[in-house]
Amino acid sequence: xxxxxxxxxxxxxxxxxxxxxxxxxxxxxxxxxxxxxxxxxxxxxxxxxxxxxxxxxxxxxxxxxxxxxxxxxxxxxxxxxxxxxxxxxxxxxxxxxxxxxxxxxxxxxxxxxxxxxxxxxxxxxxxxxxxxxxxxxxxxxxxxxxxxxxxxxxxxxxxxxxxxxxxxxxxxxxxxxxxxxxxxxxxxxxxxxxxxxxxxxxxxxxxxxxxxxxxxxxxxxxxxxxxxxxxxxxxxxxxxxxxxxxxxxxxxxxxxxxxxxxxxxxxxxxxxxxxxxxxxxxxxxxxxxxxxxxxxxxxxxxxxxxxxxxxxxxxxxxxxxxxxxxxxxxxxxxxxxxxxxxxxxxxxxxxxxxxxxxxxxxxxxxxxxxxxxxxxxxxxxxxxxxxxxxxxxxxxxxxxxxxxxxxxxxxxxxxxxxxxxxxxxxxxxxxxxxxxxxxxxxxxxxxxxxxxxxxxxxxxxxxxxxxxxxxxxxxxxxxxxxxxxxxxxxxxxxxxxxxxxxxxxxxxxxxxxxxxxxxxxxxxxxxxxxxxxxxxxxxxxxxxxxxxxxxxxxxxxxxxxxxxxxxxxxxxxxxxxxxxxxxxxxxxxxxxxxxxxxxxxxxxxxxxxxxxxxxxxxxxxxxxxxxxxxxxxxxxxxxxxxxxxxxxxxxxxxxxxxxxxxxxxxxxxxxxxxxxxxxxxxxxxxxxxxxxxxxxxxxxxxxxxxxxxxxxxxxxxxxxxxxxxxxxxxxxxxxxxxxxxxxxxxxxxxxxxxxxxxxxxxxxxxxxxxxxxxxxxxxxxxxxxxxxxxxxxxxx
Amino acid sequence: xxxxxxxxxxxxxxxxxxxxxxxxxxxxxxxxxxxxxxxxxxxxxxxxxxxxxxxxxxxxxxxxxxxxxxxxxxxxxxxxxxxxxxxxxxxxxxxxxxxxxxxxxxxxxxxxxxxxxxxxxxxxxxxxxxxxxxxxxxxxxxxxxxxxxxxxxxxxxxxxxxxxxxxxxxxxxxxx
Numbered sequence: 026x027x028x029x030x031x032x033x034x035x036x037x038x039x040x041x042x043x044x045x046x047x048x049x050x051x052x053x054x055x056x057x058x059x060x061x062x063x064x065x066x067x068x069x070x071x072x073x074x075x076x077x078x079x080x081x082x083x084x085x086x087x088x089x090x091x092x093x094x095x096x097x098x099x100x101x102x103x104x105x106x107x108x109x110x111x112x113x114x115x116x117x118x119x120x121x122x123x124x125x126x127x128x129x130x131x132x133x134x135x136x137x138x139x140x141x142x143x144x145x146x147x148x149x150x151x152x153x154x155x156x157x158x159x160x161x162x163x164x165x166x167x168x169x170x171x172x173x174x175x176x177x178x179x180x181x182x183x184x185x186x187x188x189x190x191x192x193x194x195x196x197x198x199x200x201x202x203x204x205x206x207x208x209x210x211x212x213x214x215x216x217x218x219x220x221x222x223x224x225x226x227x228x229x230x231x232x233x234x235x236x237x238x239x240x241x242x243x244x245x246x247x248x249x250x251x252x253x254x255x256x257x258x259x260x261x262x263x264x265x266x267x268x269x270x271x272x273x274x275x276x277x278x279x280x281x282x283x284x285x286x287x288x289x290x291x292x293x294x295x296x297x298x299x300x301x302x303x304x305x306x307x308x309x310x311x312x313x314x315x316x317x318x319x320x321x322x323x324x325x326x327x328x329x330x331x332x333x334x335x336x337x338x339x340x341x342x343x344x345x346x347x348x349x350x351x352x353x354x355x356x357x358x359x360x361x362x363x364x365x366x367x368x369x370x371x372x373x374x375x376x377x378x379x380x381x382x383x384x385x386x387x388x389x390x391x392x393x394x395x396x397x398x399x400x401x402x403x404x405x406x407x408x409x410x411x412x413x414x415x416x417x418x419x420x421x422x423x424x425x426x427x428x429x430x431x432x433x434x435x436x437x438x439x440x441x442x443x444x445x446x447x448x449x450x451x452x453x454x455x456x457x458x459x460x461x462x463x464x465x466x467x468x469x470x471x472x473x474x475x476x477x478x479x480x481x482x483x484x485x486x487x488x489x490x491x492x493x494x495x496x497x498x499x500x501x502x503x504x505x506x507x508x509x510x511x512x513x514x515x516x517x518x519x520x521x522x523x524x525x526x527x528x529x530x531x532x533x534x535x536x537x538x539x540x541x542x543x544x545x546x547x548x549x550x551x552x553x554x555x556x557x558x559x560x561x562x563x564x565x566x567x568x569x570x571x572x573x574x575x576x577x578x579x580x581x582x583x584x585x586x587x588x589x590x591x592x593x594x595x596x597x598x599x600x601x602x603x604x605x606x607x608x609x610x611x612x613x614x615x616x617x618x619x620x621x622x623x624x625x626x627x628x629x630x631x632x633x634x635x636x637x638x639x640x641x642x643x644x645x646x647x648x649x650x651x652x653x654x655x656x657x658x659x660x661x662x663x664x665x666x667x668x669x670x671x672x673x674x675x676x677x678x679x680x681x682x683x684x685x686x687x688x689x690x691x692x693x694x695x696x697x698x699x700x701x702x703x704x705x706x707x708x709x710x711x712x713x714x715x716x717x718x719x720x721x722x723x724x725x726x727x728x729x730x731x732x733x734x735x736x737x738x739x740x741x742x743x744x745x746x747x748x749x750x751x752x753x754x755x756x757x758x759x760x761x762x763x764x765x766x767x768x769x770x771x772x773x774x775x776x777x778x779x780x781x782x783x784x785x786x787x788x789x790x791x792x793x794x795x796x797x798x799x800x801x802x803x804x805x806x807x808x809x810x811x812x813x814x815x816x817x818x819x820x821x
Numbered sequence: 822x823x824x825x826x827x828x829x830x831x832x833x834x835x836x837x838x839x840x841x842x843x844x845x846x847x848x849x850x851x852x853x854x855x856x857x858x859x860x861x862x863x864x865x866x867x868x869x870x871x872x873x874x875x876x877x878x879x880x881x882x883x884x885x886x887x888x889x890x891x892x893x894x895x896x897x898x899x900x901x902x903x904x905x906x907x908x909x910x911x912x913x914x915x916x917x918x919x920x921x922x923x924x925x926x927x928x929x930x931x932x933x934x935x936x937x938x939x940x941x942x943x944x945x946x947x948x949x950x951x952x953x954x955x956x957x958x959x960x961x962x963x964x965x966x967x968x969x970x971x972x973x974x975x976x977x978x979x980x981x982x983x984x985x986x987x988x989x990x991x992x993x994x995x996x997x
Binding site for chain 1: 856859866871872874876877878879885912913914916922931936937939940965967969971972973974975977978979981
């Protein structure tokens with residue numbers, strides 16, 4: 026009797042398979058963009074504006090041209106003669122490539138130099154003379170809204186002020202009625218400060234235009250190579266089939282490497298003009314000061330509450346600071362992303378959201394940093410609001426959530442703002458989290474500690490978020506639908522090559538996608554090579570961000586394997602000399618139902634596809650699949666943090682950090698846990714120390730690692746992770762849900778709620794992130810809310 | 822290393838100064854002619870093609886460029902190549918032997934201590950400097966020793982486990 030294959034042993038689903046990617050990274054043999062060297066390659070550096078808002082009255086690059094080793098100096102004026110000074114953004118706006126009339130944020134690209142090496146290019150940048158005539162600066166949306174505020178985007182026709190959009194969803198009248206019936210209304214106003222994903226590797230590109238073939242190849246730090254190919258075809262007016270975008274190894278993305286940046290466009294133009302490869306690698310200052318930042322949204326909302334704790338309605342207004350250009354990569358129909366996913370996991374009957382976006386004199390962006398398209402803001406508001414409302418009601422935090430969480434028997438659950446949540450065991454996750462952290466014990470400890478003047482606190486954050494954009498009815502970017510793809514070729518010896526339209530930046534796709542193949546076809550994962558990132562070979566996909574890859578590309582992989590298995594079944598029937606109806610499948614093997622010992626392996630079927638096909642069958646064993654997901658997936662998380670706050674200094678220490686994540690079926694538990702820990706660290710970072718702010722003149726504070734505080738191994742707490750609750754996704758072929766961003770989405774509120782809980786007796790309702798010690802101290806000592814970004818201190 | 826510059830300016834443009842240095846990199850002797858302002862990190866990456874050492878910031882904070890200089894962990898962006906004259910440099914490429922990975926490399930794979938891999942060479946070199954002087958570190962020792970190396974992906978917990986795994990492996994190798 027033949028033994029069935031052990032799925033874990035062959036590296037199938039559920040195996041904590043060691044990572045394939047590691048083999049090159051641990052040897053220092055990664056292939057990141059700056060590691061690539063092409064013959065004849067030149068180097069590009071960018072000159073950036075030192076001021077936030079000013080007219081350019083003069084640019085003189087003559088001294089730069091004179092430096093030996095300089096090949097080209099590009100200015101906005103030169104770009105304009107080729108219609109390249111401005112480019113379209115992924116949000117139907119335009120963005121300056123190189124400034125022409127004005128600069129609109131500190132750090133904006135003004136000119137670039139292409140030279141023999143980066144040192145010479147930097148020397149030449151310093152030799153370019155630019156005269157600026159300063160204009161009044163706008164550093165927040167409130168200033169942008171003032172009647173006499175200067176119009177930042179005076180380049181746009183019909184742009185009267187600084188408003189980009191007004192958008193709303195939900196039932197305003199029904200919500201008003203619910204509020205009229207409330208026993209209590211809780212209100213909270215928050216600022217989610219500007220942050221930046223700041224992967225360690227900065228952005229960059231190597232553009233290589235080959236005149237002899239008319240083909241443009243661009244190596245680029247991009248999470249979405251196919252989107253870039255389409256954008257380059259549009260902007261550079263080159264035919265799509267003559268553009269090849271190669272995304273090599275990426276040193277972290279987190280949404281920072283999705284937008285099209287001026288540096289990419291300038292390097293492409295330079296390569297076309299010089300007919301040589303041109304490499305542009307930005308420095309960290311360039312990355313922090315000019316590329317896609319995250320958050321910077323004002324969140325103002327209310328809950329209508331019944332005395333027994335039931336939420337009757339929710340109302341929310343958001344004000345988003347988009348910087349000088351609206352360049353977010355997000356589903357085009359939703360101006361504020363998926364902010365309206367807020368309160369989805371609670372049984373709220375009616376709700377309304379109104380959103381406004383404004384231009385300011387800051388770098389463009391907003392949607393980035395593991396945000397799932399603004400769901401970080403949505404869930405931060407949700408859980409901070411829940412915390413405040415529970416206190417307003419005088420209710421226990423856990424009990425308030427129990428009363429309102431969607432129950433297991435209420436699925437599918439349609440939210441008042443338009444989402445359909447299909448599955449979950451929210452109550453079980455909450456109870457598991459409370460048990461793991463020792464909730465009741467901690468509350469007792471907290472009371473005891475107070476007697477000794479010690480402040481302990483516990484914070485809960487529960488949420489479900491929409492991952493896996495998305496269905497073609499509602500989701501597109503600039504009209505291109507957000508499906509994804511997979512292509513598999515099984516060789517004659519049963520080994521396979523899999524390519525997808527995703528592009529990992531550390532999520533371990535080379536490891537986990539092979540595990541799906543092992544699960545579906547019984548081919549050992551070690552026998553499957555996975556490739557992504559080259560638009561000449563990869564099937565079309567919308568890239569990897571917003572935790573969409575397992576939900577969409579992962580589904581495509583399962584579907585393509587099933588197409589291959591269906592053909593393999595016909596080959597098996599032929600080899601076994603029975604009809605197809607008599608053939609059964611078990612992992613890696615087809616057998617005769619009535620004589621199970623008679624079977625053929627998937628490898629034997631593969632060989633037959635090349636050497637022994639039935640009459641009329643096309644040879645070979647390969648296929649592709651494009652997957653349009655029927656819905657988003659809805660993982661659920663319960664994060665609980667305990668802290669002790671020092672009342673004399675405001676310093677707070679994390680005592681315990683418990684994370685319960687139900688993300689459906691886990692392909693590789695080790696990798697899932699790694700993603701969660703990374704997200705929790707981002708949550709800790711934003712809640713405790715990490716932020717970017719601006720002084721009144723628009724100077725960016727936080728544009729280098731001296732000022733922008735990232736937690737190190739020393740500050741970062743340990744994490745206790747739980748994955749015992751598994752609610753498979755009912756519509757995903759392998760029951761999986763997205764998870765990569767959950768901890769960054771749900772985590773921050775847990776940390777903040779814990780500190781606020783420790784300060785409960787002061788009556789302080791809110792301290793805006795980051796909860797730096799001096800802000801916590803201020804709240805404790807002065808007993809008032811601490812709102813807004815930390816003020817910029819000036820010397821003297 | 823000779824840098825060839827194209828003459829794009831007038832005849833007899835500014836002469837770029839160069840200094841001759843001799844150093845050992847991963848045990849091999851190297852002779853190079855470098856600009857005095859060339860950073861050690863750039864000599865390694867672009868002059869010698871040892872791209873395993875990465876650059877991630879411009880203020881010496883991130884530690885992605887960490888190498889060993891005479892056995893001490895040093896951020897190679899904080900040194901000029903001329904300052905490495907006469908010194909022993911160890912990079913990630915020198916960790917493995919012909920046939921075997923260094924236990925640190927194995928440990929990072931065993932304990933899932935990397936995701937995007939960009940901070941990993943620097944982490945391993947800083948960890949090596951720690952383990953060379955303290956073969957039995959506590960978790961606190963490891964976290965302190967690595968506090969000059971930033972990681973955005975892992976949350977550090979598995980990096981610490983990787984280093985402790987390697988420490989255990991090295992101790993049993995030297996005992997056995």
